[in-house]
Amino acid sequence: MAVRAATKTKSKPKKRATRTRSRATSAPKKSARPSSDLQKYRELLLAEKARLEAELREIDNRTARLSESERASELSSYEDHPADLASETFEREKDLAIGESVESLLNQVNNALEKIERGTFGICDACGRPIKKARLQAMPFATLCVSCQGQLER
Numbered sequence: 001m002a003v004r005a006a007t008k009t010k011s012k013p014k015k016r017a018t019r020t021r022s023r024a025t026s027a028p029k030k031s032a033r034p035s036s037d038l039q040k041y042r043e044l045l046l047a048e049k050a051r052l053e054a055e056l057r058e059i060d061n062r063t064a065r066l067s068e069s070e071r072a073s074e075l076s077s078y079e080d081h082p083a084d085l086a087s088e089t090f091e092r093e094k095d096l097a098i099g100e101s102v103e104s105l106l107n108q109v110n111n112a113l114e115k116i117e118r119g120t121f122g123i124c125d126a127c128g129r130p131i132k133k134a135r136l137q138a139m140p141f142a143t144l145c146v147s148c149q150g151q152l153e154r
């Protein structure tokens with residue numbers, strides 16, 4: 001074993017050793033990892049924001065179309081089609097509910113983006129403790145930790 005170690009040292013010329021060392025100092029630092037994580041969350045949040053805004057616009061368009069057709073139907077006799085009226089009312093109520101949840105989700109996304117800017121991303125709004133990474137990966141817009149969110153919903 002001692003022989004092998006000796007040959008290994010001998011086979012490495014001194015010049016090469018210095019070169020490897022100088023290259024090692026210029027290697028990227030390990031501390032760069034958290035900010036790249038943040039960058040990843042920011043991208044996820046921006047994509048989610050775009051998606052939610054598109055969804056809201058679509059709901060707005062549909063609601064506008066529905067109330068227009070409702071106004072038109074008040075002039076003509078709608079009694080022949082009570083099922084249509086019922087389904088349209090249902091559709092509009094559903095859109096309202098979806099719109100509300102989309103808006104609140106959009107608020108959360110905007111909050112999380114603000115927290116990235118302020119450097120408080122990943123910290124619970126209520127108790128100030130760090131939010132678990134698994135939770136952030138599943139929903140990067142989470143602004144509360146699991147236990148605070150649970151208390152809120154109870």
Ligand SMILES: [Zn+2]
Pocket residue numbers: 124125126127128129144145146147148149
């Ligand atoms: Zn909390």
